[in-house]
Amino acid sequence: MTDSQFLRVENFDEVSKDLPIDEETADRLARRPWPATPIQPDVEVSFEFFPAATEAGTKSLEACVDQLAPLNPNFVSVTYGAGGSSQDKTLSTLEYITTNTDLSVAGHLTCVGATKAQVHQVIDRYLELGVKRIVALRGDAPADGSTVSGGYETAADLVAAIRERDDDIDISVAAYPEVHPKAASAAADLDNLKRKFDAGADRAITQYFFDTDAFLRFLHQARAAGISQPIVPGLMPVTNFAKVKSFSERCGTIIPDWMPELFAELDEVPEVRHLVAATVAAEQSRRLVEHGVRQLHFYTMNRHELTAATCRILGRKPEADVVDVRDDAKQAG
Numbered sequence: 001m002t003d004s005q006f007l008r009v010e011n012f013d014e015v016s017k018d019l020p021i022d023e024e025t026a027d028r029l030a031r032r033p034w035p036a037t038p039i040q041p042d043v044e045v046s047f048e049f050f051p052a053a054t055e056a057g058t059k060s061l062e063a064c065v066d067q068l069a070p071l072n073p074n075f076v077s078v079t080y081g082a083g084g085s086s087q088d089k090t091l092s093t094l095e096y097i098t099t100n101t102d103l104s105v106a107g108h109l110t111c112v113g114a115t116k117a118q119v120h121q122v123i124d125r126y127l128e129l130g131v132k133r134i135v136a137l138r139g140d141a142p143a144d145g146s147t148v149s150g151g152y153e154t155a156a157d158l159v160a161a162i163r164e165r166d167d168d169i170d171i172s173v174a175a176y177p178e179v180h181p182k183a184a185s186a187a188a189d190l191d192n193l194k195r196k197f198d199a200g201a202d203r204a205i206t207q208y209f210f211d212t213d214a215f216l217r218f219l220h221q222a223r224a225a226g227i228s229q230p231i232v233p234g235l236m237p238v239t240n241f242a243k244v245k246s247f248s249e250r251c252g253t254i255i256p257d258w259m260p261e262l263f264a265e266l267d268e269v270p271e272v273r274h275l276v277a278a279t280v281a282a283e284q285s286r287r288l289v290e291h292g293v294r295q296l297h298f299y300t301m302n303r304h305e306l307t308a309a310t311c312r313i314l315g316r317k318p319e320a321d322v323v324d325v326r327d328d329a330k331q332a333g
């Protein structure tokens, strides 16, 4: 490269402004946002936590709640062990959140392996704690095949019971863009979702997925089937690919071909894995928002970093620092 060529590169804007540019390129450049521009300040987020089993896990969970609370989520939720295995821990986690934060909080509740009376006792405890949101689920039957007679059989039955009991409780249910592994067919699964809405659910939160198009197709099919309520995509930033892969096999989430290659040999390199995982989650979020989605649910796995990084790219920062870029634009204009 000669000296004069260096000069041209350094003064690129100066020397190139009068050069002709075709209309299509000009249009493309004008429309394309900078890759790291925060997406939308008006995207709502919610965060899911699970009750910790150890002292170290409890510290990590509490740090996660404390770090993510200032992002002002729409609500946060706490999972529940089907069959009541971690019921007390769910309750103590809900209590930690209601006591230490102003967050709106949802308790998950499963009905498999429980009598109706047991289910209502848990609802009583939720209400005593001020928890007025429930993620109503059937849950997975215990591996030993044991059953309990006289309980609610499906999530739709549970939704109907909660709705009958208190019309003010906000109810979320589960949806499966890549079809529940035990469903007879995709159509039967969609019918089941419709039954849950007909029973009084307010929104569905989906199983996590990595094939964003699968969610967009599912959303289209749900709307075509007459479901008008919100269907919130569930996103899981990958904290550990080996674990995600094995869990996905059980819950029916498809691992796209590009993923094993992307995360190959990164299980022992957490710094690089986290950067890759945040990029994947941010790209998924960006594509969903481009398609009109305005609510995202994050499976945090009780780790705040990846969810916080993805939210920042979405334009969400801790509340005190939130700047509405649209106001700046209005003032400038």
Ligand SMILES: Cc1cc2nc3c(=O)[nH]c(=O)nc-3n(C[C@H](O)[C@H](O)[C@H](O)COP(=O)(O)OP(=O)(O)OC[C@H]3O[C@@H](n4cnc5c(N)ncnc54)[C@H](O)[C@@H]3O)c2cc1C
Binding pocket: 078, 079, 080, 081, 082, 108, 109, 110, 135, 136, 137, 138, 139, 140, 153, 154, 155, 156, 173, 174, 175, 180, 181, 182, 183, 184, 188, 189, 190, 192, 205, 206, 207, 208, 234
């Ligand atoms: C957002 C979200 C949160 C979750 N949280 C938890 C949690 O906290 N704890 C936990 O243990 N699990 C949780 N799960 C997992 C969930 O419990 C399992 O996926 C469970 O297998 C199904 O629960 P469901 O509420 O979707 O069940 P349902 O909606 O009742 O049904 C699930 C499947 O059974 C089929 N089905 C339902 N009724 C019938 C019928 N009458 N005839 C034939 N087929 C039928 C449906 O088509 C569907 O395939 C969660 C899942 C999601 C997506």
